[in-house]
Amino acid sequence: MSNPEERDHKKLGKELELFTFSDTVGKGLPLWLPKGAAIRRELERFIVDEEIKRGYQHVRTPDIAKLDLYKKSGHYPYYKDGMYAPIVIDDEEFMLRPMTCPHHFELYLSKPRSYRDLPMRIAELAQLYRYEQSGELMGLQRTRTFCLSDAHIICKNEEEAVEEIGKALDLIEYANNIFGLKPGEDYWYRLSLGDRNNTEKYYKDDAGWDKAEDLLRKHMQSRGVKFTEAENEAAFYGPKIDVQMKNANGKEDTAFTVQYDLSSPQRFELDYIGEDGQKHRAFVVHRSSIGAMERLMAFLIEKYAGAFPLWLSPVQVKVLPIGEGHFDYARKVHERLMQEGIRSELDESNESLGKKIRNAKTEKVFYTVVIGDSEVSENKVTVEGRESKLGTMPVDEFISKLKEEIKRRG
Ligand SMILES: [Zn+2]
Structure with a gap:
């Protein structure tokens, strides 16, 4: 770049x-x-x-x-x-x-x-x-x-x-x-x-x-x-x-x-x-x-170069359900994020996970959240940043981490 x-x-x-x-x-x-x-x-x-x-x-x-x-x-x-x-x-x-x-x-x-x-x-x-x-x-x-x-x-x-x-x-x-x-x-x-x-x-x-x-x-x-x-x-x-x-x-x-x-x-x-x-x-x-x-x-x-820091990112989180069976839980996570004042988008397309991740990268989304079977059953999210993998964590933990990071305007 x-x-x-x-x-x-x-x-x-x-x-x-x-x-x-x-x-x-x-x-x-x-x-x-x-x-x-x-x-x-x-x-x-x-x-x-x-x-x-x-x-x-x-x-x-x-x-x-x-x-x-x-x-x-x-x-x-x-x-x-x-x-x-x-x-x-x-x-x-x-x-x-x-x-x-x-x-x-x-x-x-x-x-x-x-x-x-x-x-x-x-x-x-x-x-x-x-x-x-x-x-x-x-x-x-x-x-x-x-x-x-x-x-x-x-x-x-x-x-x-x-x-x-x-x-x-x-x-x-x-x-x-x-x-x-x-x-x-x-x-x-x-x-x-x-x-x-x-x-x-x-x-x-x-x-x-x-x-x-x-x-x-x-x-x-x-x-x-x-x-x-x-x-x-x-x-x-x-x-x-x-x-x-x-x-x-x-x-x-x-x-x-x-x-x-x-x-x-x-x-x-x-x-x-x-x-x-x-x-x-x-x-x-x-x-x-x-x-x-x-x-x-x-x-x-x-x-x-279009990759804004978290506080300025137009889409701070993109929620990516792997399959249709994960849509309900993914929607709940997305709505929860929106209610917390975090700019979230939900990818409800029928594309493969790989394609969804590539699209989010092209859009320069800050965090992607992947939702599959284990995330649904454990009430968790798997988070990847533009630069680093954050791993799997409870939704509440992800939200408080996000809020802290946004407030810092790092
Ligand atoms: Zn003046």
Whole structure:
């Protein structure tokens, strides 16, 4: 499986029935099939739970908003080429959102905030829509809609903003470690800087840029990790730290990003009441934790070559009765597994056991459970993993072992 073509996520996505596209639905608009959706659901649960543990507040905001909102944020006209044409509703112009930021800022402004509320970490799994030329579209890697694990952290001052950037990088490292990614090897950091002379592309605030870039550089040095610096790669509103990875074709891509924002607090008047009872201007950090679900999925399919670890496996167990006489007991085992929240499938075909096992291997099922005469009479299951034989054991023992392994996300 070292051949990159064998790992291509478009090829494996089709073979393993993870996602598909329809010309009638439209180019670059993926349809997640049940098995792909099962993986995505696990990824979403994992990151939402982890973020809540780390003090994020998860919210929901709409996929469209008035054009005025993006004029206020400055995305329009800066980001106009990446957006779709307006939709007219009752004489007002609306846009499919390319970003979550302005939605979260309006949510922040829904009531007066105090220094006690900050840092406020507003998070959302947000569906976004960005224009991509049809020639640029590529499987789940490049789509016209995607779901970003997004957050905006409203902070009291620059120091708190940098501290929050550090915590966001900690979360990214934690998640990457679960995916089996090593810093320096599988991913690396890039400090992306602006260009003071390019006022068309970047928000004008020379002192602000100097200070933010300096704070970010010092933070990266203090982390003791290797990072590169790239001129003219910043967001229009401030410098950022990009987490860079290579896809199976060896092409470098930005997977996740943590950004410092000089512009939005002024545009949206993001204020809070300080300890002194006075109004203060807040500072904003944008960050994604595990990036876009689509892009992460493309990356993980290629990394694992379709053989997902147990917690992500769309089919965790496949129950294989040897003959028709074993179907009843096999069905009971399968139903028991399903009730315990384990993704199980039952092979009720009339194929030989050898063929059933080969099919399960092709589907990259994590565990196969064989049911024959002795399993039925002893109320047991015989378990084989993708990599190792586990032998024969009572159903309860198998279930508790599975649950423990799934929880570990090894
Ligand atoms: Zn943002």
